[in-house]
Structures are given as C-alpha cells and as structure tokens.
Amino acid sequence: MQDQNSVLEVEGLGVRFRTEEGDVPAVQGASFSVQRGEVLCIVGESGCGKSITSLSVMGLLPDSAKAEGSIRFDGNDLLAMSQEEIRQIRGNEVSMIFQEPMTSLNPVFTVGFQVMEPLVIHRKLSKREAYEEAVRLLEQVGIPDPRKRMEQYPHELSGGMRQRVMIAIALSCQPKLLIADEPTTALDVTIQAQILDLILKLKEETGMGVVLITHDMGVVAETADRVVVMYAGKVVEEADAETLFQDPKHPYTKGLLRSMPSVDDETYALEPIPGKLPKPGEMPQGCPFHPRCDDAMDRCRVESPRVFTVGPGHTSRCWLGEEEKQNHAGKSVG
Template sequence: MTMLEVTDLSVSFRTQAGTVRAVDKMNFSVAPGQTLAIVGESGSGKSQTVMAAMGLLANNGEVEGSVKFDGRELIGMKSGDLNKIRGQDMAMIFQDPMTSLNPYLRVEDQMVEVLMFHKNMKRKEAIDRSEEMLKTVHLPDPRRILRRYPHELSGGQRQRVMIAMALLCDPKVLIADEPTTALDVTVQAQMLKLFAELTDKFNTALIIITHDLGVVAGLADEMMVMYAGRVVEKGSVDELFYDPRHPYTFGLLHSTPHVQQGRDRLAPIKGLPPNLTNLPPGCAFNPRCAFRFDRCVKERPALIVREHNRLSACFYEGEMTEHDMEEDLVHDREKDVAAT
C-alpha cells in the first residue's frame, strides 16, 4: 500500500537571473512504516521537493506533475481542503525549531491550537493530549515544558517539541527536514532512536531530508540521492552504502568522516554544485566527476533500472575506488600550479 506517491514532479522558480528548475521529474513513493531518506548537498532540491508536496512553495514557485496522498491529488487542491490534510494526515518537522516555534507563545498554547483546529478538542482535553505526546517523545516533566517559551528550552528539547506537535494528530506521513542539524551527537542519537520508535509504534510513513549519511545508515530503508534537482541514484540503504553505482553517491560516502585504519584524510568531491540557471551540457555532475569520459559531456544520462530494482543515472559502469578520486584531485592541483 502506497501512502504518498510522487510522479514526474518538477519545481521551477522565476528569478531575476532567469528560471531556476530546482526539481526535475522527481518520482518516488513511500508506504506506511517505511522510511525514505532524500540525500544531497545544499541546493540539490531536497527541501523543495517536499515543500511542493506540502503546498508550501514560495509565491514565485511553479509545480508540474502529481503528488497523491492516499490516492488524493494534492497539486491544485483548494487551500481549505489542503489545510485539513496538512497537520492532520501529513505533518512536517522543519529544520530550525527555534524559528518554526512562535517565540511569543508558550509551548502549551502552540500545541493546543493544533488540536483545537484539527480535532475540535476542548482546551482541557487538548492540554492532556499535548502532555501525553510530550511523554511519548521522552521529555521529562511535560507539564513544566508546556508552560515554557521556546527560548527557555534547549535545542534538543525544542526539536522534541516540534516532533510532538507533528505527531499530535497521528499523521500518516511525517516529513523531517534536516532533523538533527545543530544538535550534538548524543542528542542526534536520541532523535534517531525516537524516529525509529515512532515509525514502529504509529506505522507512519517517514521521509527524512538530510546531508548527513550517518542519519541515513541508522534509520532509513531506502535512499534517494539528488544532484542539481535530479535523482541520480535510488535503492535500498544497504545497496547504496556498500555498492554505490553513481560517482556522486560514491563521493558523498567517501567524503564523510569515519574511523578507518590507514585513512588519515578525507577524499572530498572537488568543485562546487552547478548554477541551476546555467547547467553544464551532458551530465550535470561531469565537471566534478573523477570517472567522466567524452559521452558524459555530450549526453545527459537517463535514470534507468539496474540490478535488484535500483536506479542509477550514469554511463560509467566500471569499478570506483578512492584512489581514482585522489588521482583526479592530484591532476587538478598540478594543473592549477602549472597555470600560476
């Protein structure tokens, strides 16, 4: 059973520099109890994908394609009908809880408002439900938390409050945008454990947007890698971690700090993400790719099905090693030195 289905979703923005296509022909689905991770650098289109699905794009944004929640089309839905779904059936945890929570209202008022609007609860019933949900996200002394303003809470406490607010109405789809950003590693581990508990307890379909592959490894079932607005690889987390088939996925994995005997430095992805108003010809990743060849510069690879039903958009089919990346970086440094 599919709870959220996205088909050929494209998102464009009108800017002074021209039209920016932030998301290009995105396709994915997520089922109850499943966790999908959307991974990529800043500007790759991760957040705009889910903002479009939630109907929260900026005024200069335009959407094409289809987003169906439980069989109902969300693109073009009237705002009143969409508001009934947002917060109740679909909920989103935003990246920065300090800016997402209203600094002028106590936590109690903000949580109670959600329940009174979506569930038509009386205030006393809504307060009890809010306290119960704060216990669910393992916040001690929930009555005290309810009386606090956001600035009186720690970063981890605010993040838990945001999760509790998102879960108040038992949503069927939960979207978390960079949920562990700016949290220390201990709190991050607690958040990941909490998400795993919640998906198991409520059978919620969870979408995690992140650039932190450590989050993906410990939580997600499937991983979708985005670059310059397009999906470049998609498959199970185990397959993509242990056998990546796109150089960008390979680069992300090998530019992530981890303990490994004999490895004393990172192998970074060279260069910067492209300007979306002026993408390079061929594959958008080719200027940064250590495995590119002539075809990559002339032709854009399609996202096609590989073995085990995984998807990849790359012409290169050989083995990828860290040595190849390091050699490519060395050659670039030699060119820079020669040029000076």
C-alpha cells in the same frame, strides 16, 4: 511502481522558480515513493533541491515557484488540490519538522499553547481535552515533567527539547507521513542520535512513513530503509539503504560515501568531492555532475543520462549504468 502500501508517490516532480532572468528549474523529474512504516532518506548537498521537494509535498512552496508532475498522497494528487483542501491535510495527515528548532516555535507563546494548536485546528478538541492530549504527546516524545513544560516559553528549553516539542506538534494528529527536513542538523551530536531514535521509535509505534531529508550519510546509515540521492535538482540514484552502501552505482553517491568519515578504519583518508554544486540556471550541458566526476566520458559532456535500472529497486542516472546493463545483457546472451 504502483503499490497499495505506499503513502506517498511522487512522479516526475518538477519545480521551477520564476525569476527576473526567466524560469529556473530547482527540481526536475524527481520520482520516488514512500511505503507505510518506511524511512526514505533524501540525500544531497545544500541547494540540490531536497528541501524544495519536501516543501512541494507540503504545498508550502513560495509563490514564485511552480510545481508540475504528480504527488499522490493516499491516492489523491496533492498538486491538484485547492489551498484549503491541502491545508486540511497539512499537520493532519502529513506533518513536517524543520531544521531549526530554535526558531520553529513562536517566542511569545507557551509550549503548551503551541502543542495544543493543531489539536484545536484539526481534531477540534476542547481546551481541556487538548491540554491533556498535549501533555500526553510531550510525554510520548520523552519530555520529562510535561506539565511544567506546558507552561514554559520556547526560550526556556534547550534545542533538543524544542525539537522534541516540534515532533510532538507534528505527531499530534497521527499523520500517515512525517517529513523531517534535516531535523538534527542544528543539534549537538549527542542529541542528534536521541532525536533520530525518537523518530524511529515513533515510526514503529504509529506505522507512519517518514521522509528524512539530510546531507549526512551517517544519518542515512542509521535510519534509512530506502535512499534517494539528489544532485542539482535530479534524483541520481535510488536504492535500498544496504545496496546503496554496499554497491553504489552513481559516481556522486560514491563520492558522498568517500567523503564520510570512518571511525573503524584508521588509515581511511577523507576524500572530498572536488568542485561545487552548479547553480540552478547555470547548469552545464550534459550530465550536471560531469565537471566533478572522475569517470566522466565524452558522452557525459553532451548528453544528459537517462535513468537506468541497475538492480532490483536500484536505479541510477548515469551512463555507466547503461554500460553495466549491456554487460549484463551480454552475459545473459552468451
């Protein structure tokens, strides 16, 4: 799927960690792309490799990790770049916001100093220009009284305010791609919606692509254009948001949707997915999800499924997908 309009194209991304027990794969064969002005959600449980995927896009993997495959940003392969080249892109064309706004700011400097930093690093603004620009950025992310905030230290701000500051920092150089790694997980529910709205609003204004990493299907429903579901380091399903919610194909996705509380339906019973995510390096044979899967067949225990296209722009890494395809094929022939 080569597209002129796509900001980020990840192809066959694999990340391995070197450990004392040998190489442990954290991400295997992940492929997805992000268009301009699109929100791509990567969903999955903690430890399924979604954060590692985002860190490899940023070139921020720990030293013990090795990435392979290709990550094309604006046509350039990020994995082939030198540290210095990728540093020029980080914060400038690709930005990231993190889960913990409480610790993402340096406690010993004022907010203003930290908002001005990328402006000085990448845009080479003078102190005074950077100050004015920082005030404008804080205003843009909806921080009241920005001039006063500039002089305050991070501990004087609430979590939501700090996340807004982080967003201001991330947006300071008008990136083409924003990666948000669980940006609302650490925040109060009322603040969560505000922050998500803010991200969506800024996306509309700037036309940047957004990769939103989350484990919360509610967040996905609210924001996503396309969704990538990851399980145990692999992309198990990819679809546009509506299709995914209406017609999920992979049993894991179905499980995730069932384990999401519903307010509208009072008779609805929460249904957790049994079992837990296998540890990397202790992957079961066959499909990694089969021990937890209701629909597991004998084949799933031996053979890892391929990726099947189950609809337009809708792929699923499950043998059920193959069956369905054959059914379709049978129909079309008959």
